[in-house]
Amino acid sequence: MADRVKEVAVEEVVNIKTQTIRAARSAAYLYPLRGIVYFVSHRDLWKPLTSKLAPTMTLGLGITTAMFLFTYIPQMAVMAFTSGPLAAISAALLVLSESSTLFTVLSKTFLIEDALVDTFDGVLVSKNTTNLVSEGRQIKGGSGIMGKLGKLTKSPFQKFTPNALIRYLMYLPLNFIPVVGTVMFVILQGKRAGPAAHTRYFQLKQWNNTQKQKHIDEYKAAYTSFGVAAVLLELVPVASILFAFTNTVGAALWAADMEKGNVTADGTAPQLQEKTKKAE
Template sequence: MADRVKQVAVEEADRVKVMTQEAGLLYFLSHKDLWKPLTSRLAPTLTLSVGITTFMFLVAYIPQAAIMAFTSGPVAAVTAALLTLSESSTLINLFSRTFLIEDALVDTFDGTLLSRECTNLVEGGRQVKAGGDNIARLGKMIKKPFAKFAPNALIRYILYLPLNFIPIVGTFIFIALQGKRAGPASHTRYFQLKEWSQRQREAHIEEHRGGYTAFGMAAFALEMIPFANLIFAFTNTVGAALWAADLENNATTSPKVRELAKKAE
């Protein structure tokens, strides 16, 4: 039985990882109406990206290269550059999500759900209009799921950052730890639309722990890519919405979550 559970967890993790890396990107590219939230925020976010990346190379690159000269040897310059780019991407994600693209990501998530015939689910969090494409149908938001600032996430990032000084293995551990947090966070909107309590969310996340970790690792790694991270933030959101729609259409809510829902009633 234990082997069967492990096998199912691995299969789900692989399926969700593919959904993040491939399905989300391909679905986004093939549905032009989903481009609208991205294009509406493109110019200010690119300006922010250039500014943060320039600042980080002026301030952080040389000190980190000096430290890595002891751990990475002759490739210290390259390793330090990659680390600085990673740090820049993280700061870009933090500030852009907080001040520039929060509503755009919600629109992308909800629009993707509409495209997968999950209208009833979306109506739990906003008004849905009758005509137009999937983005044009989105009306006024009733609920907004994302916090304006997430200090805990930033603190964890800083605490885990020294792992990158360990060649190869350290970076993998760093991404895994970040992915464990980022996976469940990608479904914040879904949990809100479902109106689940904290206990129901925790039960669902535990039931799909392998999938969420794989999703989070893939999404976090993609969003570490400089300048392309903005696009991947949106394609990852599409991937998360596709997964949510899959859960809805296949009624895969765990028995434990359903039990908690009945108790709440």
């Protein structure tokens, strides 16, 4: 039995190492960064964000403030037994993660869902993949990127599900393990967030569950790489609303590259590092 346990452990370590190498090679973690550059340089994409900015900023600030006021000290006291001198930092990261999740649940469900869909579709239009967008909404002859977007003909992103919340609560205790636990927590969250970022893309492609899962499995490491970068950006208090939009832009840019066949087996477009260094 001991030998079998050792064998399984070794296999798991090798698997994690392999997936980590593949994730790094994919460079898909650069798409969220590219999304920031593209968003900043295309003012027309700001419209969905600015229309929701006031209520979402208020919600984000309120949630983060309340979480630090009522949960930071108790959680730091508990983590003092597991993290020692790092308890203050670990507890702060945990509260930020909790605040981010609450904000994501509430804002994406009640405030910005349609705005994120408009942003995703707008990027696809700007990258000359209008035919794909037309599978999920009407396309008008208006001026500017957002002016071309007509009425939705298919429902937008999948809302936050109970299963996702249950997984989050299951992974939450990992944060009580100093440093390593927090890193594992972010990676596990990233594995979920990566494929979720392409929910609209899968919808526009009209893929069934089997087709979606096959695609996700094919680019598993790349999706985790993208998801980890996106999760880390959305952990930033208050500014997480901005990064929710820029991550959506990054996901749409990646989808456009996939649609044009400019994506390698690793899951990213060749020369992405060079492209990211330049203003779009």
